[in-house]
Amino acid sequence: MILTPSSLLAAAVLTSTMFIGAFIISVIGGVFVAAGRRSRLAVVRVSATLWVNVVRGVPPLVWLFIIFFGISISGNRLTAMAAGIVAFGIIGTAYLGETFRAGIESLPAGQFDAVKGLGLPSWAAMRLIILPQALPIIIAGTASYAINLLKETALASLIGVQEITYLSNLTVNRGGNGLIAFTVAGAIYLLLSLILGMGGRFLGAKIERKFSVRTA
Amino acid sequence: MINNFQELLPGYALSLALTTVTLGLGLPLGLLAGLSLARGPKVLRTIVAGVVEVGRGVPALVTLYLIYFGLPSVGIVLEAFAAVVAGFAFTTAALTADIFRTAITAIPQGQYEAAEALALGRWATFRRIVAPQALRIVVPPVVGFSVIVFQGTALAFSLGLQELMGLAYSLGTQQFNVVPLLLAAGVLYLATTLIVSAMARFIERRTTTTVPSVKQSGRVTPPVPA
Numbered sequence: 001m002i003l004t005p006s007s008l009l010a011a012a013v014l015t016s017t018m019f020i021g022a023f024i025i026s027v028i029g030g031v032f033v034a035a036g037r038r039s040r041l042a043v044v045r046v047s048a049t050l051w052v053n054v055v056r057g058v059p060p061l062v063w064l065f066i067i068f069f070g071i072s073i074s075g076n077r078l079t080a081m082a083a084g085i086v087a088f089g090i091i092g093t094a095y096l097g098e099t100f101r102a103g104i105e106s107l108p109a110g111q112f113d114a115v116k117g118l119g120l121p122s123w124a125a126m127r128l129i130i131l132p133q134a135l136p137i138i139i140a141g142t143a144s145y146a147i148n149l150l151k152e153t154a155l156a157s158l159i160g161v162q163e164i165t166y167l168s169n170l171t172v173n174r175g176g177n178g179l180i181a182f183t184v185a186g187a188i189y190l191l192l193s194l195i196l197g198m199g200g201r202f203l204g205a206k207i208e209r210k211f212s213v214r215t216a
Numbered sequence: 217m218i219n220n221f222q223e224l225l226p227g228y229a230l231s232l233a234l235t236t237v238t239l240g241l242g243l244p245l246g247l248l249a250g251l252s253l254a255r256g257p258k259v260l261r262t263i264v265a266g267v268v269e270v271g272r273g274v275p276a277l278v279t280l281y282l283i284y285f286g287l288p289s290v291g292i293v294l295e296a297f298a299a300v301v302a303g304f305a306f307t308t309a310a311l312t313a314d315i316f317r318t319a320i321t322a323i324p325q326g327q328y329e330a331a332e333a334l335a336l337g338r339w340a341t342f343r344r345i346v347a348p349q350a351l352r353i354v355v356p357p358v359v360g361f362s363v364i365v366f367q368g369t370a371l372a373f374s375l376g377l378q379e380l381m382g383l384a385y386s387l388g389t390q391q392f393n394v395v396p397l398l399l400a401a402g403v404l405y406l407a408t409t410l411i412v413s414a415m416a417r418f419i420e421r422r423t424t425t426t427v428p429s430v431k432q433s434g435r436v437t438p439p440v441p442a
Contacts, residue, residue: 057406059367062381062398069394147273154275158374165278169285178285182278190273 002171003181008164012188014081015163018153021085023146026092033097034104048097055094061155063087068159084156088149095145103138104130132211136204143200147193154189164188220400227383228404234369234379237301239362242308249309250316264313271310277371279303284375296375308365312358319353320346356420363412367405380404 036048055063067090068083078086107130115125157166168181252264271279284299294302323346331341373382384401388394 053410054406057409058402059370059381059405061370061373062384062402062405065381065385066395066398066402069398073395151273151275154277155371157277165275165281168278169281172281172285177289179282179287179289182282182286186270186274186278186282189275189278190270193273 002174002176003167003184007167008184008188011162011164011167012192014161015150015153015188015192018081018084018088018156018161018163019146019150022088022092022149022153025085025089026096026145026149027142029089029093030096030100033093034100037097037101038104052094052098055091060088060091060152061158063091064155064159080156080159080161083159084153084161088152088156091152092145092149095148096142099141099145100138103134103141106137107133135211136208139200139204139207143197143204146196146200150193150196151189220397221404223387224380224383224397224401224404227378227380227401230378230383231366231369231380234297234300234304234372234377235362235366238304238308238365238369241301241305242365243312243358245305245309246312247316249313250320253313253317254320268310268313271307276303276307276368277374279307280371280375296372296377300369300372300375300377304365304368304371307368308361311364312361315354315357315361316350319350322353323349352423355423356416359412359416359419363409363416366408366412370405 033048033051036044037052039045039048064084064087067087068078068080071078071083111129111133115129118125120129153163154165157163157169160166162170164185168185171181172178249264249268252260253268256264280300280303283294283303284296287294327345327349328341331345336344369379370381372379373385376382378386380401381398384397385394388397391397
């Protein structure tokens with residue numbers, strides 16, 4: 001039996017590392033994508049839109065393989081783990097970019113008009129007026145994407161990253177019970193995604209409290 | 217490059233077939249789950265909510281493996297195609313249950329009361345009053361979701377099916393030409409995704425009833441992808 005507490009822990013650490021690395025890339029890149037989509041310059045706007053559509057138009061598994069094999073052909077060495085972080089990070093910039101943009105654009109048009117009417121510089125407007133209202137929506141969307149990303153990391157088992165799904169697969173290959181192995185894997189993902197969901201709700205509630213307008 | 221596309225066509229056809237069968241099985245299941253969540257008795261609601269939570273929290277790949285490698289240990293042996301369809305249909309049902317649930321709960325209570333006043337039975341109320349209105353809400357997100365299912369069929373590669381991704385990979389390794397073939401497969405996925413997404417937007421424009429608040433702000437927020 002290969003499924004031991006220590007091997008599961010090691011695999012869960014790999015899953016989490018891949019998730020955290022890709023998530024950081026996604027958030028930072030997503031800010032740029034959202035800003036690009038709302039840019040005044042048509043060139044920037046069109047390139048950002050193209051990026052979003054092309055990245056989201058191809059299955060994550062295909063991106064993962066293109067990046068993993070593409071970089072190794074060019075003569076550079078990229079470990080499977082690094083390829084996973086890069087691929088899922090790149091994919092995340094498109095999805096989170098749209099989540100950020102949708103959060104900002106969910107505000108009534110009057111808010112943007114009012115900000116203009118007040119003559120607020122765009123950064124101040126964003127920081128003081130728009131983001132406090134958009135953040136709860138953005139956080140909810142980001143949390144649900146984070147759960148997606150966590151599940152996506154399972155694909156990296158197919159290029160040999162020894163994370164949770166890989167470990168369960170290995171167990172089956174060596175004659176272990178598949179039902180147990182994959183139920184354990186599923187339970188770990190479920191647990192991790194519940195934690196992510198709870199974290200998202202906690203953060204959302206905190207932000208909402210911080211910026212809530214006191215009436216009466 | 218054109219040669220590559222031609223070689224990939226059988227895989228593309230299998231991907232489309234997988235998508236069709238998955239949706240054909242998964243959407244009715246999703247509707248049943250959505251109905252139970254919206255109108256079912258409490259026990260059923262709790263059970264369905266739990267199953268939906270599992271379907272959403274567990275990676276589709278793990279579900280596939282569980283069915284293909286796990287079920288044989290209790291005597292259920294499925295071949296790859298059947299295992300893939302079963303796994304995807306389950307995931308589809310779990311991910312669309314909420315779409316159906318919100319559509320059903322979006323029908324105002326007054327509609328049910330009016331139907332009752334007209335002495336319509338439960339089934340007639342659903343078929344003649346609820347379903348036509350819910351359908352309008354459900355179609356755009358479901359068309360959008362079919363894109364996700366289509367892209368998701370790439371996972372069938374992991375069980376050795378020669379769908380678009382699987383065929384591209386196996387041809388690529390035979391010809392020592394993996395990346396160009398994967399890129400060609402990517403182009404086919406991209407083209408299909410863009411066409412179906414454009415269709416979803418078109419249908420959404422045609423079916424959206426104008427809500428006053430939308431008119432006021434002059435802005436329609438696009439649905440956030442799942």
